[in-house]
Every structure is written in structure tokens, then in C-alpha cells.
Amino acid sequence: MLDIRWIRDNPEAFDRALSARGMDPLSDTLTKLDDARRAAVQALQEAQARRNTASKAIGKAKGSGDEEEAQRLMAEVASLKAQIQAGEEAERAAEAELEALLAATPNVPLDDVPVGADEAANVELRRSGEQAQLSFAAKEHYELGEALGLMSFEAAARIAGSRFVVLKGALARLERALGQFMLDIHTQEHGYTEVQPPLLVRDQALFGTAQLPKFAEDQFATTDARWLIPTAEVPLTNLVREQLLDEADLPIRVTALTPCFRSEAGSAGRDTRGMLRQHQFNKVELVSITAAETSLDEHERMLACAETILQRLGLHYRVMTLSTGDMGFASRKTYDIEVWLPGQGAYREISSCSVCGDFQARRMEARYRPAEGGGTRFVHTLNGSGVAVGRALIAVMETYQQEDGTIAVPDALKPYMGGMDTIGRG
Template identity: 70%
Template sequence: MLDIKWIRDNPAALDAALARRGAEPLANTLISLDERRRAIVQKAQEMQSRRNAASKEIGIAMAQKNSELAERLKAEVAEIKTLLPAAEDEERKLSAELTDALSRIPNIPAADVPDGKDEHGNVEKHKWGQKPGWNHKPLEHYEIGEALGWMDFEGAAKIAGSRFTILKGQLARLERALGQFMLDTHTQEHGYLEVQPPLLVKDDAMFGTGQLPKFAEDLFRTTDGRWLIPTAEVSLTNLVREEILEHDVLPLRFTALTPCFRSEAGSAGRDTRGMLRQHQFNKVELVSITDADSSKAEHERMTECAENVLKKLGLHFRTMTLCTGDMGFGSQKTYDIEVWLPGQDTYREISSCSVCGDFQGRRMNARYRDPNDRSIKFVHTLNGSGVAVGRALIAVVENYLNEDGSVTIPDVLLPYMGGLKKIEKAS
């Protein structure tokens, strides 16, 4: 969430940033709303001050036996007591209206983010590795998985409906191996602390990371008012909500392997075949909590950590800098890592690493103590996929496909596969 004081001081900068994101100018509307709020706050304060002063004057008037003045003052105090609740209610209403308006404004893009309307404006940062060089025909993951007998979409649809998958046997073990391998890599090599967080969270947690109020339709809600997490970013980032951290504990780096749940409300007709766009999927998440000076460097580091997973798996990928029109709501800058899928003959996102500045810190009231002047500042937050486990499975299956329809297991996963070196057809 943006600071209304910053908006008041920089209205042109806000509108310019919104224009870069393809949004309408809002500075004047927000400032006007804040002026109304400030005016009613001042009016309420003046009424409270006058009530307090008049109450003292009543005592003085009565001490001086000036009953006429005392009665006039009592009438004035009674009138203020009648009017003050309405002013306080108006203040609460306008404050809530302003908070709601601010909560729906996207983050300010960093200066070095390329301008653009959609994914076509994204800019390639770099590539790694080579596309597979075999001669046999590439196949999509669902063709491979169903032919092997270890991937079942019809059975999943009977149980849960569309956009679910059942993995069995060797493919189920491969997905488990991928998740464990990623966790081990991030905890043992990259310095992240493993966390097993709640999958159900309250409104405040969703608000803190920016899913609420704007993106409620993309989420699943339980009957008791809690939300199923769309990503472990929600739980991990909120570990520091309403805290004041000492600077020497920063940066904090968390990772978790969790199921994620998304309604995919805006994706009708997209990726309806296979595992690419699911209501439920597993993902290894990375979250960093930093100070203001370190967040940019931490963004590069986090992206490298996610890339390292793909390098170890031997998967060709490219890293893209997202343009202003393709960035997420809370992001200042985002890198998408896109893995090569031979079956689709294209790159597909497998990780998205974003730096959010103090946007989420302000929403969570998460702060740290600056060591230079001991002032209290909002933390900077970062999040990224390290990486999406289901999409990693898709990439492994398509890139390691053999001519006979089997799938070779990457060397780095062999310690997790109980001696299995190849995924073969179910007997």
C-alpha cells in the first residue's frame, strides 16, 4: 500500500506511475478524499478541545456564582456531546474509504522496469542451456503421462472436477523428489529457513500481501471465513506482520513447500489440457525480508537461487524482465523465469521473483529499526517461486523424454528416487 503523505507530496509521480501501468490518474481523487478526512479530524479535535475548555469554564463560573454563564456553558457542552459522535463517525467512514482506495492502487514500478502493455513488452535478461537435440517427436506432458499410465485426468475430474490431476506411482514419486530436492537446495546451499506454515489464513494476512481486497475472486474461501493460500508467500511474509525487527536479524529468508489453491477465475479456456493451470498445485516458495538498502540486491540473489534449481535439473530457460503492463499488483520489479517445453515448442513461466519495496510492509505494519538513527521504517519484502513443482515435473517429463516413451530421471534427482533411473510404463 502506498503512503498518502507521499501521494500528497508527489501527485504527478503517482499519476505518471499509474500511466506506466495503464491505469487512470488517481492523485487528485485521493488527495481530495484525504482533505475531507483531515478537515473532519480537525473539526472533531476542535470540538473536543472546546468541550474540555468549556467544562473547566463551568467550574470557574460556578465558583464565581455566575449561574447564568454556567448554564450557557453547560448547554454548549451538551450540544458538543450531541454533535461529536456524528463527526467521529464521519471520520471513521472517510478513513475507511481512504484506506480502501489506497489498498486498491498497484505498487510504483521501479525506474528500470520496461514500459509495455502486456507480455509482449517483456525484455529478455538472459538465457541458460540448450534445447534438447534429439530426433524423436516431442510430446506434451499429458500425452507422455497418460501413455505411461501414471497421470490421470479423468479420475481427478470424477473426484474434484476440472483443473485437477492425479499422479500415481513413478510420477507421484518424481513430483515428491522434485519438491524435496528444491527444499534441500534452498536450505543447504542458499541459506533459507524451512517453514511449514498454515494453509488457511485470515483476512488480515491476505490483505497484508495484497490479495485482498482486489483479488478475492481468484481465491478459495472456507465456510468459517478463512482463505486457502494461493501461494506460501502469504503465510511466510506475514511471519513478520505487526513486528518491529532489529536490523541485525535482516535479511530473513524463508522457504516452504506447500499446496497452493487458486480459482483461476480469469483463465477460462486457457491451458485446459494437462497440469499447467490447476486449482491445486505444489510450489516451493522463497520469501525475503530486508531493509530498504538491500532489497534490490536481494532481488538479484533470489532470482539466481531459483535459476540454480533449473540449472541443476539441466533445463533450458530464459529469464525475462516483466514490463509495467505485465507485473503483479504488489511488485516494483519482477523477473519471470521461463522454462523450455519441447512439447509446446515454447517457453512457459516456472518462477516469478518480485521485489515489493515497503508496499507489503506498510500493509502488514511490519517494521525494522534503522541502525543509523534508530528510526522505525517499514521492511522491504521479496517473494519468488523456487520453483513451481508441478511445472518442473512437466519440464522434466518433456525434456527428458526418450524415443521409447520412457523418461530419464535427471542425475540430481536420483538420490530421491530409491534407485529408479527411468520413468517407464506402468505394468
């Protein structure tokens, strides 16, 4: 959530930021709502002050024997009670209206984010490795998996409907191996602490990371007012919810391998074949909590941590800086890592690393005490996929496929596969 004081002080910069995101100006509307809130607060405070003064004067009037004045003051206090009650309601209403609009307003992009309406304006930052050169026609992952008898969308559909998959045998083990490999790299080499968080969260947690209220239709809700997590970003970031930290405790770096659940409400008809867009998938998430001055450096570090995974797996990829029209609601800047899929002959996103500034922290009331003293400040939050396990499985299958339909196991994963070199028919 943005700071209304910053918006009041920087209306032109705020409106330019919204324009870069393809939105209409909001500074005037928000300022007027804040004016109404401030007026309601002032009127309430004045009424409360008058009530307090009149209440004290009643005793003095009675003490001096001026019963008429005492009765007049008592009548005034009684009328002020109703006025104060109405003032409290007016303040709550004004506050709620302002908060609702602020909650639906996206973060302000950093100055170096490319401006554009959609992914066409994204800017390639770099590439790593070479595209796999196959001497035969590359197959897509679902063709490989189904032919091996180790991947079934039909069985999943009988159980759960569309956008689910059943993996068996060596493919199931390969996906598990990928997740364990990623966790080991991030915890043993990159300094992240492994966490096993709840997979069900309350409204407040999703609000804190900005999935609510705007993106409710993208989530799965339970019958007891909880939500299945769309990403471990939600519980990991909310670990600092309503906390006051010392700067010496920062940065906090945490990681988790969890199932993620998304309704994919806005993707009807997209990626209906295969595992690319599922209602349930596994992902290793990276979250960092930092001081304000170090968040941009942490963003570059997080990106490098995610890239390491693909480099160790020998996968070709490119890094894209997302445009203002393509990056997420809470982000100030986002890098996407897009892995090359030989079967599709295309790059597909496998990781997004975002720096959010204090946007999420304001929603979570997460602060820290600066080492130099002074008032408390909001922490800065960052999140990134390190990486999406299912999409890594797709990339490994398509990159390491062999002409006979088997799949070679990357060297980095062999220790996790019991030394298995090749995945054949189950």
C-alpha cells in the same frame, strides 16, 4: 499500500507510474480524499478541545456562584457531544474512503521496468543452457503421463472436477523428489529457513500481501471466513505482520513447500489440457524480509537461487523482465523464469521473483529499527517461486522423454528416487 504523503509530495511521478500500468491519474482524487479526511480530523479536534475547555469552565463558574454561566456551559458541552459523535463518524467515513482507494491502487514500478501494456513488452534478460534436441517428435507431458498409466485427469475429474490431476507411482515420487530437492538446495546452500505454515489464512493475511480486496475472485474461501492460500507467499510474508524488528535481524529468508489453491477465475479456456493451470498445485516459495537499502540486491540474489534449481536439473530457460502492464499488483519489479517445454515447443513461466518495496509492509504494519537509530522504518518484502513443482515436473518429463515413451531421471534427482534411472509404465 502506497504512502499518501508521498503521493501528495510527488503527484506527477505517481500519475506517470499509474499511466505506465495503463491506469488513469489518481493523484487529484486521492489528494482531495485526504483533504476531506484532514478537515474531518481538524474539526473533530477543535470540537474536542472546545468541550474540554467548556467542561473545565463549568467548575469555575459554579465555584464563583455564576449558575447562569454554568448552565450555559453545560448546554454547550451537551451540544458538543453530538457534534463530536458526528465528527468521529465523519472521520471514520473519510478514512475508510481514502483507505479503500489506496488499497485498490497498485505499487509504483521501478524506473528500469520496461513500459508496456502486456507480456509483449517484456524484455529478455538472458538464457541458460540449450534446448533439448530430440530425434523424434516430442510429446506433451499429459501424453507421456497418461500413456505410462501414471497420470489421470479423468480420475481427478470424478473426484474433484476439472483442473485437477492424480499422479501415481514413479511420477508421484518424481514430483515429491523435486520438492525435496528444491528445499534441500535452498536451505542447505542458499540460507533459507524451512517453514511449515498454515494453509488457511484470515482476511488480514491476504490483505497484507495484496490478494485482497482486488483479487478475491481468484481465491478459494472457506465457510468459516478463512481462505486457502494461493501461494505460501501469504503466510510466509505475514510472519512479520505487526512486528517491530531490529535491522540486525535482517535479512530474514524463509522457504516452504506447500499446496497452493487458485480458482483460476480469469483463465477460462486457457491451458485446459494437462497440469499447467491447476486449481491445486505444489510450489516451493522463497520470501525475504530486508532493510530498505538491500532489497534490490536481494532481488538479484533470489533470482539466482531460483535459477540454480533449473541449472541443476539441466533445464533450458530464459529470464524475462516483466513490463509494467504484465507484472503483479504489489510488485515494483518482477523477473519471470520461463522454462522450455519441448512438447509444447514454447517457453512457459516456472518462477516469478518480485521485489515489493514497503508496499506489503505498510499493509501489514511490519517495521524495523535502523542500526543508525532514528525512527522506525517499514521493512521491504520480496517473494519468488523456487520453483513451481508441478511445472518443474512437466519440464523434466518433456525434456527427458525417450522415444519409447519412458522418462529418464535427471542425475540431480536420482538420490531422491532410490537410484531409479528411468520411469516406465506403472
